[in-house]
Amino acid sequence: MIEISELVVDRDGTRVLDDVTAVVRKGSVTGLLGPSGSGKTTLLRAIVGVQRITGGSVRVAGLPAGHPELRALIGYQTQAPSVYADLTVAENLRYFASIARCDRRRVAAVLEDVRMSELAGQLVSRLSGGQRARVSLATAMIARPPLLVLDEPTVGLDPLLRRDLWRTFHRLAAEGTTLLVSSHVMDEARRCTDLLLLREGGLLAACTPAELGDDLEDAFCRLVEGVPA
Amino acid sequence: MIATALRVANQLRRDPGTLALLLVVPAVLMTLFRYLFSEFLFTLVGPSMLGVFPFIVMFAVTAVTMLRERTAGTLERLLAMPMRKVDLLLGYALTFGVIATVQSGVLIAWSVFLGLDAPSGLLVLVAVLDGVLGMALGLFVSVFARTEFQVGQMMPAFVLPQLLLSGVFGPREEMADVLRWISDALPMTYAVDASSRLVRDEGLSGEVVRDLVVLGGATLLALVLGAATLRRQTR
Numbered sequence A: 001m002i003e004i005s006e007l008v009v010d011r012d013g014t015r016v017l018d019d020v021t022a023v024v025r026k027g028s029v030t031g032l033l034g035p036s037g038s039g040k041t042t043l044l045r046a047i048v049g050v051q052r053i054t055g056g057s058v059r060v061a062g063l064p065a066g067h068p069e070l071r072a073l074i075g076y077q078t079q080a081p082s083v084y085a086d087l088t089v090a091e092n093l094r095y096f097a098s099i100a101r102c103d104r105r106r107v108a109a110v111l112e113d114v115r116m117s118e119l120a121g122q123l124v125s126r127l128s129g130g131q132r133a134r135v136s137l138a139t140a141m142i143a144r145p146p147l148l149v150l151d152e153p154t155v156g157l158d159p160l161l162r163r164d165l166w167r168t169f170h171r172l173a174a175e176g177t178t179l180l181v182s183s184h185v186m187d188e189a190r191r192c193t194d195l196l197l198l199r200e201g202g203l204l205a206a207c208t209p210a211e212l213g214d215d216l217e218d219a220f221c222r223l224v225e226g227v228p229a
Numbered sequence B: 001m002i003a004t005a006l007r008v009a010n011q012l013r014r015d016p017g018t019l020a021l022l023l024v025v026p027a028v029l030m031t032l033f034r035y036l037f038s039e040f041l042f043t044l045v046g047p048s049m050l051g052v053f054p055f056i057v058m059f060a061v062t063a064v065t066m067l068r069e070r071t072a073g074t075l076e077r078l079l080a081m082p083m084r085k086v087d088l089l090l091g092y093a094l095t096f097g098v099i100a101t102v103q104s105g106v107l108i109a110w111s112v113f114l115g116l117d118a119p120s121g122l123l124v125l126v127a128v129l130d131g132v133l134g135m136a137l138g139l140f141v142s143v144f145a146r147t148e149f150q151v152g153q154m155m156p157a158f159v160l161p162q163l164l165l166s167g168v169f170g171p172r173e174e175m176a177d178v179l180r181w182i183s184d185a186l187p188m189t190y191a192v193d194a195s196s197r198l199v200r201d202e203g204l205s206g207e208v209v210r211d212l213v214v215l216g217g218a219t220l221l222a223l224v225l226g227a228a229t230l231r232r233q234t235r
Ligand SMILES: Nc1ncnc2c1ncn2[C@@H]1O[C@H](COP(=O)(O)OP(=O)(O)O)[C@@H](O)[C@H]1O
Pocket: A011, A012, A016, A034, A035, A036, A037, A038, A039, A040, A041, A042, A043, B235
């Protein structure tokens, strides 16, 4: 679904991504993990096509990232919730639904997916951070795009909600959606089918959670230090 | 485009302060002018102000609204979605255009109440075009601002020279050549010229038509520039 090849990105004169080569399988739930500042957001932005790249290539569904046709195929949740604070939850979703040219009846379904149905009539400015993040996630999912790019969607959520969201992600994957989900919490690796580990702008490893063993934190440290398991 | 226009209208509805600023402030400023000056001066300067206030107020409100869209990240989201940039700008233009019309209506009605002779309905058209021009420039300028404070700083840079050189504070005929040339290139000059002519009851003379065409052209240009400077990709 996504092919990244020798990707280099400079931001404000400093190298943020250095020679990243990776693939994301169609129908996978791929976790992009790394400490904060490692370049996760920058990599996701490059895939979505809103980040100017310095070298290499990023292709999505066979097209170069940023291609106009891809805008209808990718749902993108930015790290900071990007919804209108002075509109209600439902008004936000209805607006983005019409921009994405999809049926407004999707609004109810997608609000159920993120467990926000009861708050549909609430102004976003009156919501907590976690609730806003879920509205932002819902807008990314509204048009049922074949690729979902989610930047730290589960940060700050309670364990129950987090479990529910991961269930939703896997249900979507079973229906054919590809998901690329970033996180700086190693624990989340277990919920993914594939992993990309990022550190200081370089790809540390591409593997499955099983290959990392039981102690994910420890496995990550060993990878960083180059010590064999 | 319609969806965006309705969304912006909805946001404004939730923000009575801004709405009041848009509709009431020009009329309040006009009242100040009426009682600061003698009646004679008011009839002289007042008409020009019809071409100034809508511009300033629409410029400020549009620049700030668009800037919020940028800082909240919703602009990045929209640009990553299947939406044409022109549709976004036209959506804004539609809602703020309607507001500029209501605003001009209120302002002119109030000015007549204050004793200004406003014989021509064309005055409304000038004020509306002027408000829409302010809006288009505000959209354009918001591209260069990162904070609302910076928008505030741009106000004097974009608005004051236009105001000083527009002929409100001294006849253009008496300006030094260089200043008059600059004045010729600034759109507000034509708004001021048109409203003064219309208050003198010139009707739709050749000069007024020229003024209207220039205002319309400048608005289109600002919208096109605004669309061109909206970048889908950033560093
Ligand atoms: N807008 C920006 N301009 C310049 N540098 C940036 C910008 N955003 C992030 N960076 C830098 O890029 C690096 C990676 O950031 P980011 O991709 O946000 O990492 P992550 O999402 O993993 O926390 C950091 O060193 C950060 O300082």
